[in-house]
Structures are given as C-alpha cells and as structure tokens.
Amino acid sequence: MKNHNHDKKVLVTGGAGYIGVVQIEELLEKGYAVKVLDTLYWGEEPLKHLKDRIEIIQADIRDVDPSIVKDVWAVIHHAGLSNDPMAEFNPKANFEINTEATKRFAKLCKENGIQKFTFASSASIYDKGLLAEDVLQDENSKVEPKAAYSLSKYKAEQELLKLADKDFCPVIFRQGTVYGFSPRMRYDLVVNTMLKTALMTNKLLVFCGGEQWRPLIDVRDVAQAHIVALEAPKEKVCGQIFNLVYKNYRVLELAHWVRKALREIKGLNPEIEVDYSPRRDRSYRISGEKIKKVLNWEPKISVEESLKGMIKKIEEYKYTDFMNPKYYNIEWMKLLSEVVELQKKVKRVF
Numbered sequence: 001m002k003n004h005n006h007d008k009k010v011l012v013t014g015g016a017g018y019i020g021v022v023q024i025e026e027l028l029e030k031g032y033a034v035k036v037l038d039t040l041y042w043g044e045e046p047l048k049h050l051k052d053r054i055e056i057i058q059a060d061i062r063d064v065d066p067s068i069v070k071d072v073w074a075v076i077h078h079a080g081l082s083n084d085p086m087a088e089f090n091p092k093a094n095f096e097i098n099t100e101a102t103k104r105f106a107k108l109c110k111e112n113g114i115q116k117f118t119f120a121s122s123a124s125i126y127d128k129g130l131l132a133e134d135v136l137q138d139e140n141s142k143v144e145p146k147a148a149y150s151l152s153k154y155k156a157e158q159e160l161l162k163l164a165d166k167d168f169c170p171v172i173f174r175q176g177t178v179y180g181f182s183p184r185m186r187y188d189l190v191v192n193t194m195l196k197t198a199l200m201t202n203k204l205l206v207f208c209g210g211e212q213w214r215p216l217i218d219v220r221d222v223a224q225a226h227i228v229a230l231e232a233p234k235e236k237v238c239g240q241i242f243n244l245v246y247k248n249y250r251v252l253e254l255a256h257w258v259r260k261a262l263r264e265i266k267g268l269n270p271e272i273e274v275d276y277s278p279r280r281d282r283s284y285r286i287s288g289e290k291i292k293k294v295l296n297w298e299p300k301i302s303v304e305e306s307l308k309g310m311i312k313k314i315e316e317y318k319y320t321d322f323m324n325p326k327y328y329n330i331e332w333m334k335l336l337s338e339v340v341e342l343q344k345k346v347k348r349v350f
C-alpha cells in the first residue's frame with residue numbers, strides 16, 4: 001500500500017524535548033514529514049539521529065515568524081516549561097509560554113487553515129493535594145488548579161477550546177506523569193528518578209509513606225496518542241479533552257516495580273527506604289476510559305516493560321552520568337539563565 005503521509009507535514013513544537021524527540025521518531029516511522037519548532041534549550045544533540053530527515057527551526061514560540069506554519073498540515077504542541085519547579089522559578093515566563101503563547105500560536109494556526117492542533121496539557125490539573133478526597137477523576141471532574149504550572153496549562157486549555165469550530169480542531173491531552181527512555185533523557189520524573197537513584201545508591205527512596213497516587217504513562221504511548229488524534233475523524237476529537245494514563249500507581253508500588261526490573265535485568269536488589277515525615281506532594285488518580293471508548297485506543301507499555309527497556313538504553317547511550325544537570329529541567333534552566341546573564345559581561349572566553 002502506498003504511504004501518503006509524506007505529503008503531510010506535522011509541526012512539532014518542543015520537538016527537541018523529552019517527549020518531542022520520541023514524538024518525531026514515531027511520526028517518521030509512520031511516514032509523516034516533520035518540522036520542529038524549539039528554542040533548543042537542550043541543544044540539537046538529542047535530534048542528531050533524525051537531523052537529516054527533519055526540518056529544525058530554532059525559535060521561541062512567544063515570538064515566531066508566521067511563515068513557519070505555511071506548509072504545515074497539523075500541529076503537535078509540546079513546547080513549554082514542563083514542571084512545577086520551572087513554573088515557580090519564573091512564573092512570568094511560565095504564563096507567557098504555557099498560556100499566552102499557546103493561545104497566540106493556535107490562533108496563527110487557525111488563521112492559516114491548519115485543522116488539527118493537539119496540546120500537551122497535564123493531569124496535574126486534577127491535583128488537590130495529599131489530604132483531598134481520594135476519587136478517580138475524569139474529564140468532567142471539577143478542577144481547581146492552584147499551582148503556577150497546572151494553572152497555566154488549564155488556562156491554555158480554556159483558550160484553545162474557545163477557538164474550536166467546524167474548521168479548527170484543538171485536541172487536549174491531560175497527560176499523566178511520563179516514564180521511559182528518550183534520547184533527551186529526564187531523570188526528574190518519578191519513575192526515571194527512582195531508577196537512577198537505585199542505580200546510583202542501590203536504594204529506593206519513597207517519601208510521604210508512598211501513599212500518594214500518580215497517573216503514569218510511557219513516553220512512546222503519549223507520542224502515539226497525539227498521532228491517533230491527528231488521524232481520527234474530526235467530529236470525534238474536535239474540542240475534546242482526553243486523559244492519558246496507562247495506570248494509576250501509589251508511589252510505594254512503583255518502588256517495587258523498579259526493584260523487580262533491576263533484579264531481573266541487572267541482578268541488583270535495592271533496598272526500599274520509606275520516609276513517613278509530612279511533606280508537600282501531589283496525589284491524584286484519573287480515568288483513561290474516555291480515549292478507549294471514543295478512539296478505540298489505549299496505552300500499551302507498562303511500567304515494568306518500560307523500565308526494562310530504559311535500563312538497557314541508559315547504558316547504550318551512556319546516560320549514566322546521573323548527576324549531570326542536563327537531566328533535571330530546573331537545574332538546567334537555572335544554569336542557562338546564569339550563563340546568559342554572565343555572557344552579557346564576559347564577551348569572550350579564550
């Protein structure tokens with residue numbers, strides 16, 4: 001069968017990020033043409049294996065040249081500040097990038113006749129804290145996000161939904177916390193963090209007694225979901241919100257999965273250390289039924305399978321310099337801002 005996808009160019013914002021790189025791999029695998037829009041905060045290195053097959057535009061989504069969307073069929077919008085610490089470090093930039101720029105960019109896409117626009121929102125929108133009522137939340141549950149990050153995502157969702165009409169079709173994914181290997185690796189996400197701590201110290205540290213709930217999903221499943229939405233009939237997805245979760249886990253259960261994977265792959269047997277002292281943390285669990293029902297699609301990669309793959313890939317890519325700040329978004333962004341400030345004074349090195 002002839003593949004016609006190469007006529008369809010997908011613009012991936014944040015395409016040089018943790019999810020973005022895997023998103024591009026999946027799009028190329030399905031034969032799509034790909035254009036990337038990214039500030040390249042982590043450089044171009046994570047895209048080096050794909051470089052010859054894609055177009056890379058280094059730009060800030062807050063300030064893009066409108067011509068960037070001219071030849072584009074659909075947009076997958078991952079660009080943004082992607083966790084609580086980054087949002088709290090610079091709430092202004094967080095709001096500008098995650099909310100305002102999302103709105104402006106979506107408008108530009110609409111004006112240019114792009115129909116499908118998927119958005120990487122966050123299931124942290126559902127968080128009401130560790131002591132809140134423990135209920136399974138779905139896309140109709142009442143949400144009251146308070147943290148800078150989740151609020152910025154929620155406001156962006158609302159702006160996108162306002163733009164939905166018979167031609168412009170925004171699709172919103174409330175993504176659970178992501179796990180798994182990416183060529184642009186992050187060790188600041190709960191499963192990945194546990195794995196790297198166990199590899200470094202042969203210990204698994206669990207806080208708040210490990211009672212907290214987290215909806216989790218593999219990075220490749222997230223990428224698949226965005227593609228499924230691009231390929232779905234408009235009337236099924238237009239202006240819809242979908243939760244993305246493989247399964248909800250208590251953090252203590254995760255520690256057991258990490259230990260099992262390490263036993264089987266590396267013969268290690270890390271000790272699980274549980275700390276019961278009170279501390280601020282998120283806790284929420286969500287339903288993934290809607291996407292199954294509406295799109296007949298569900299995430300497939302379990303934490304166990306993902307961990308086993310990750311343990312091997314980390315070694316293959318030599319991502320075992322675990323303390324390198326590049327794996328921790330907030331550490332990296334703090335460093336970058338210091339360097340940019342210094343660079344204004346230090347004009348030349350050597």
Ligand SMILES: NC(=O)c1ccc[n+]([C@@H]2O[C@H](COP(=O)([O-])OP(=O)(O)OC[C@H]3O[C@@H](n4cnc5c(N)ncnc54)[C@H](O)[C@@H]3O)[C@@H](O)[C@H]2O)c1
Pocket residue numbers: 013014015016017018019020037038039040041042059060061062077078079080081082083097120121122123174175176177178179184186189329
């Ligand atoms: N990783 C998760 O667990 C998770 C969960 C829910 C939602 N999300 C959302 O998914 C998206 C991707 O997350 P990720 O884990 O890949 O994060 P990431 O930080 O690895 O990737 C974000 C990418 O966006 C780029 N970027 C940031 N600001 C930009 C700007 N102003 N203009 C252009 N590019 C910019 C960065 O350079 C980076 O390559 C984010 O919007 C995040 O909020 C992530």
